[in-house]
Amino acid sequence: MANIIISPKGPLDLLSKSEIEALQTSSGNQYHQLFRDCALAVLSTGANSDDGHELLAAHEDFDVEVLSSPRGVKLQLTNAPENAFVDGKMIAGIRNHLFAVLRDIVFIQNQYELWTQQGESITDIVFKTLRNAHALQPRRQPNLVVCWGGHSISEYEYDYTKEVGYRLGLRGLDICTGCGIGAMKGPMKGAAIGHAKQRVENSRFIGITEPGIIASEAPNAVVNQLIIMPDIEKRLEAFVRLGHGIIVFPGGAGTAEEILYILGVLLNEENKDIRLPLIFTGPENSKQYFEDMDRFIGKTLGPEAQSLYKIIVDDPIKVAKVMNKAMRKVYKNRRKLDDAFFYNWSLKIDTNFQYAFDPTHENMAALDLSKGRPAAELAADLRRAFSGIVAGNVKPQGIKAIKEHGPFKLKGDTEIMAELDATLESFVKQKRMKLSGEYTPCYELES
Known part of the structure; x- marks a missing residue:
């Protein structure tokens, strides 16, 4: 649609003049571009593509302007994708997501200096971001299950995630995912049916994303609380601080990154008394995925890491129970x-899991993927390696870097690189690296 002005439904905090100016086209401020790209991703929900660079390039004529009015802010959209509208009116869920983007981009802008700090200040600002998004609910007992898994999964794997979600929903459990499609959508969709049958009120389907990936993984329609964190490290911390348990479905490099993150955190000696249940599950046809991941974890991080999770194959009811x-x-x-x-303050997260990792060619080549290191430290660098591969696969900046400079080069011990190669090759063969089309590796492994 050429031009349309929309207002938020329900309350939205008023913005100051300086906040509005920073988000306007004429300011030349980086936050306008950030807001514009995130808004486009939200409006493109349902597009069958995981190429963020392709999405942004296809809608170069799109723009969004923040307008001030006596009753609050409004948004003026230019050349917005038509799939966001029905009979000329914006779909209510998409409108809510759009104003959630505005809320979180303004908050990120205002807290920029704190985001660049480390340690307890990062944990504190993650808390404040979740509080600003009204995601913290003090009077609820633990019931929020974080579900991780790939966006590029098969139909039978997607159906399995829905069935697990349904069984969780029947037990009154809420769902938090990365907000996209595939294993991020299925559990929410299933749980929504379970909640409806049990007449559960105030269901929470929380989607946590980041600017770098939202164009590739736009929020699915079931998400009723959308939260944008500034980068993957803060996003992962938000998951484990907010959630009470984690279920991992089959996925690709992004799922491996999430697994290595939580294992690296739980391997910290200071977390030995923390209860954070971790289950890996999928249908019988996906058994190979978890066998590959279990082998990789055992060969790189050791048996202690393997003891931190339970693998349940093809049994949604058991998973939910x-x-x-x-x-x-x-x-x-x-x-x-x-x-x-409502917030897991006791969990110790070292700074090497909190620093924002910029997956440049130089930084990827500098990762220390060698044996003999403490397992938690090795997990941190292995996570960064997979994070870089995710960037090269689907994030606009990563795709651009690969096109300009060629594949990332990763170096390490022969044994670790052999395991990494076998694991990535299995992802490629199982078509877990890209939603559609032939996959061209964005990495090269050297020992």
């Missing part, structure tokens, strides 16, 4: 530690 039972243990654990139910 195990997770529901674990919620009671999480409740007792938080009470014992005198910790909040």
